[in-house]
Amino acid sequence: MKICVLPGDGIGPEITAEAVRVLQALDLKFEMEEALLGGCAVDATGNPYPEATQKLARVADAVLLGAVGGPQYDTLPREQRPERGLLGIRKDLGLFANLRPAILYAELANASTLKPEVVSGLDILIIRELTGDIYFGQPRGIETREGERVGFNTMIYSESEIRRIGRVAFESARKRSKKVCSVDKMNVLECTQLWRDVIIEVAKDYPDVELSHMLVDNAAMQLVRNPKQFDVMVTGNMFGDILSDEASMLTGSIGMLPSASLDEKNKGLYEPCHGSAPDIAGKGVANPLATILSAAMMLRYTFANEAAATRIENAVKKVLAQGFRTGDIYEAGTKKVGTKEMGDAVLAAL
Numbered sequence: 001m002k003i004c005v006l007p008g009d010g011i012g013p014e015i016t017a018e019a020v021r022v023l024q025a026l027d028l029k030f031e032m033e034e035a036l037l038g039g040c041a042v043d044a045t046g047n048p049y050p051e052a053t054q055k056l057a058r059v060a061d062a063v064l065l066g067a068v069g070g071p072q073y074d075t076l077p078r079e080q081r082p083e084r085g086l087l088g089i090r091k092d093l094g095l096f097a098n099l100r101p102a103i104l105y106a107e108l109a110n111a112s113t114l115k116p117e118v119v120s121g122l123d124i125l126i127i128r129e130l131t132g133d134i135y136f137g138q139p140r141g142i143e144t145r146e147g148e149r150v151g152f153n154t155m156i157y158s159e160s161e162i163r164r165i166g167r168v169a170f171e172s173a174r175k176r177s178k179k180v181c182s183v184d185k186m187n188v189l190e191c192t193q194l195w196r197d198v199i200i201e202v203a204k205d206y207p208d209v210e211l212s213h214m215l216v217d218n219a220a221m222q223l224v225r226n227p228k229q230f231d232v233m234v235t236g237n238m239f240g241d242i243l244s245d246e247a248s249m250l251t252g253s254i255g256m257l258p259s260a261s262l263d264e265k266n267k268g269l270y271e272p273c274h275g276s277a278p279d280i281a282g283k284g285v286a287n288p289l290a291t292i293l294s295a296a297m298m299l300r301y302t303f304a305n306e307a308a309a310t311r312i313e314n315a316v317k318k319v320l321a322q323g324f325r326t327g328d329i330y331e332a333g334t335k336k337v338g339t340k341e342m343g344d345a346v347l348a349a350l
């Protein structure tokens with residue numbers, strides 16, 4: 001079980017250190033090696049995804065990433081920006097399936113902007129296709145036609161691309177409440193008519209999983225009206241981009257949200273949904289729980305160790321129940337702790 005650890009920039013090193021401590025406490029036989037990605041890699045080598053990191057990431061079974069970026073890199077040429085490193089590694093490793101759980105722990109129900117009864121106990125998983133759709137389709141561009149500029153992109157999905165993300169959704173649903181909602185816009189877009197047809201075909205291999213369909217405009221509405229009706233949602237790259245951000249904000253606490261991006265063999269890159277938080281970097285106050293929960297996803301999806309994944313998730317639930325809070329989720333009456341103390345509390349709960 002080889003893990004490539006990429007702490008990255010800003011709060012990245014602080015939060016990944018806690019996730020690494022949690023993994024080490026499990027007494028499983030991990031081999032972990034660190035490398036550079038993002039701004040720190042540009043500083044050291046001039047390349048946000050240097051060759052040494054590429055080598056390590058390719059041979060590893062899983063990658064644990066903190067976050068990349070920072071204001072000092074915003075004026076660099078585009079190919080040297082930290083985000084290029086992130087896109088580079090996703091593409092290099094063929095990570096086509098993005099999994100983002102949105103879980104709202106009962107203790108944090110007040111952090112949401114929605115009424116506690118609408119979101120308390122929320123537990124949904126958004127599965128977004130990550131390497132196709134209008135973001136990558138050709139032709140694309142801006143050109144002049146008949147004397148005025150026109151901009152155009154191509155929404156395109158092949159059957160095989162839809163089938164493989166569909167399978168990820170049904171397999172994931174089998175590990176949860178066995179419900180998949182596929183989101184499309186088949187009433188207007190042919191591309192997503194094919195999406196619906198192929199998802200229905202894939203569903204035949206999973207008779208134990210209940211499949212429903214929803215148009216994306218309605219899905220956006222239902223996510224804020226009654227989000228608890230969903231379990232697994234699966235959709236294309238563009239709709240998924242928007243819906244996964246919407247769903248994650250239902251929880252109101254960015255420091256709590258893990259994510260996984262998987263290839264066809266369940267190799268994965270695991271990272272928190274938030275960025276490098278330069279405003280609090282180096283202060284020891286960042287919330288490490290999203291990264292610790294990303295490590296739990298790694299155990300579940302890459303290493304197929306459900307028991308260890310659940311152990312970490314239960315430890316996180318326990319520290320929340322005990323009242324430990326970092327600044328981002330603090331409210332009166334709870335115990336405010338820093339990054340390392342939060343890590344200590346999770347270790348104690350484990």
Ligand code: NAD
Nearest residue numbers: 067068069070071255274275276277278279280286287328
């Ligand atoms: P951000 O997610 O870094 O921060 C937004 C706000 O949330 C900040 O106030 C920050 O302090 C807070 N926050 C984020 N994570 C937190 C945590 N774990 N604990 C406590 N508070 C936390 O978003 P931003 O400020 O827009 O971006 C900062 C940098 O991160 C930019 O350079 C951006 O490009 C980069 N970024 C990277 C990723 C990634 O690596 N996947 C994702 C988003 C943004």
